[in-house]
Amino acid sequence: CNILRALGQHFYDPARKSIHSSIRNSNAQIAETAIQMMVEHGNSRYWREYQNLSLGEYAWPVKIGLLQATNRHMPAGNQMFRNINEDLLRQRYRTRNVHEKAAALRALADNPARADLVINSLKSSGDNYILKSAASQALVDLTLSSKFAGMSASNQKAVLNAISQEMLTGDIGVASIGAEIFSSDKIDFARHGVDAINILNTTLQKLQLPRDIEAQKALIKALKKQTGEEGTEVAFRHTHPIVWTDLDGVSDSTLVEVQTNRGNFRMYLIPSLAPGTVANFVDLIQLNFYEGKTFHRVVPNFVIQTGCERGDSYGSRDYTIRSELGQRYYDEEGYVGMASAGRHTESAQWFVTHCPTPHLDGNYTIFAKVISGMDVVHMTRRGDTIESIKLIN
Numbered sequence: 070c071n072i073l074r075a076l077g078q079h080f081y082d083p084a085r086k087s088i089h090s091s092i093r094n095s096n097a098q099i100a101e102t103a104i105q106m107m108v109e110h111g112n113s114r115y116w117r118e119y120q121n122l123s124l125g126e127y128a129w130p131v132k133i134g135l136l137q138a139t140n141r142h143m144p145a146g147n148q149m150f151r152n153i154n155e156d157l158l159r160q161r162y163r164t165r166n167v168h169e170k171a172a173a174l175r176a177l178a179d180n181p182a183r184a185d186l187v188i189n190s191l192k193s194s195g196d197n198y199i200l201k202s203a204a205s206q207a208l209v210d211l212t213l214s215s216k217f218a219g220m221s222a223s224n225q226k227a228v229l230n231a232i233s234q235e236m237l238t239g240d241i242g243v244a245s246i247g248a249e250i251f252s253s254d255k256i257d258f259a260r261h262g263v264d265a266i267n268i269l270n271t272t273l274q275k276l277q278l279p280r281d282i283e284a285q286k287a288l289i290k291a292l293k294k295q296t297g298e299e300g301t302e303v304a305f306r307h308t309h310p311i312v313w314t315d316l317d318g319v320s321d322s323t324l325v326e327v328q329t330n331r332g333n334f335r336m337y338l339i340p341s342l343a344p345g346t347v348a349n350f351v352d353l354i355q356l357n358f359y360e361g362k363t364f365h366r367v368v369p370n371f372v373i374q375t376g377c378e379r380g381d382s383y384g385s386r387d388y389t390i391r392s393e394l395g396q397r398y399y400d401e402e403g404y405v406g407m408a409s410a411g412r413h414t415e416s417a418q419w420f421v422t423h424c425p426t427p428h429l430d431g432n433y434t435i436f437a438k439v440i441s442g443m444d445v446v447h448m449t450r451r452g453d454t455i456e457s458i459k460l461i462n
Contacts, residue, residue: 070102070370077106085115089122092131097450098369098423104134108141116142120150129169130450133161137176155180168452171203178207181216184224188231198379202242208232212250226261233268239275242383244284251291265295279308279389283410307413309388315348316340324461325437330454334442336405343393343436346407346415350436351460353417359458367451371426374408375455376418386416393434399426403439403446421446
C-alpha cells in the first residue's frame, strides 16, 4: 500500500500499469489503495483505460472508484460517454447498501452539473447520517475545488445555502464537515449573501457537549478565520467516572472475542495500562452497545474503526472518558486504541491498527491487543458489521 501511494503521488505515468493491475489484487487494502491513486493522480490521457477497466467485475469500492476516475479525468467533448458513465453511477446510487450509495454520490459530485442531485440528497437524507455526511462532504469538496469558480453565481449560492442550512440544524456531522469551507479563504461569503459569522455562532449554540466536542473544535477554528479572534472552547475534563466494579474479574489476561460478518478476532484487554478505558469498554459490551455497529472507517494499511452510533464517524455517547497514555506504543500491528478529538474526549469509538503506527504514540489510548484473527482485521471493509462481542475469562 505504501509503495502504491508513493508511485501514484510521484511516478504515476511510468508506474500506471502496475497501479492499474493492482486493482485486481485479492487483498482489498491493496486494490482500494490502487483505485485511490487512479482517482487522485490519474489524468486525461488514460480516461479510456479507466473506462475499459470499469467494465469488469469488482467489489463495489473498486467499481465505483473506476467510474469516478473515468468521470473525473474524461476531457470535455465526450458527453455521450460521460452520460453512460454517470448512468452507471446512478445505478450504484440506487443500491440498498448505504456505504455504496454514499460513495456513488460523492463520485457523481465530481461533475458540478450534478450539484442539484447532491443538494437534494442532503435535504432528503433525514436520519440517514451516512448519506447526509457524504452529501455534505461532496458539496464541501466541490466548493473548495477549482470547479466551483466555473459554476454560475446562482448555483454557487445554492451550494453554499444548502451547506449552511443543514449546519443550522445542529447536526454534528454536517457542522464538522461544513466548518471546513468557513475555515477557507477561497470563498467571498458576503458576495453570496451568506452571513458566515451568524451561521457559525448559531450552529455552535445548538451543539450538545461533551458529545459534540469535535464539531465545536471545527466551528471555533472557522470562527477564528472569519473574525480574526480567538474562540473559547467550553472548559471541561472527562465527564464519566471510572466504574471500578466493571473491572471485577477482568485482568490483563482477559480475552475479548469480536464476531463480525467477515469472521472473528480475539484481543486481550490491558486494564493495568488503561483501567478507565477498559471499564468503559466492558460496560458497553455488557450493554450490547456494539452489536450491529459497522466498521465505518477503513484506511488501508492503517486502521479499521467502529463504535459510531451514527455510522458516519461523528457519533458519540453523551459522555467522555479520560485519556490514559501509558508506556505502550503502536510499534506493531493489532493494537487497539480509542478514537479521540483531543485529550479526554474518548467515548465509544475504537480502532485496530493494520501495522506499526508510531505517529499515534502518546496521543491515543491503547487498551487492548489482537492476539488472533488479524487476517480478519486485514480483510475488513467499510460497512462490515459487528455481530457480537464477548468477554472470555
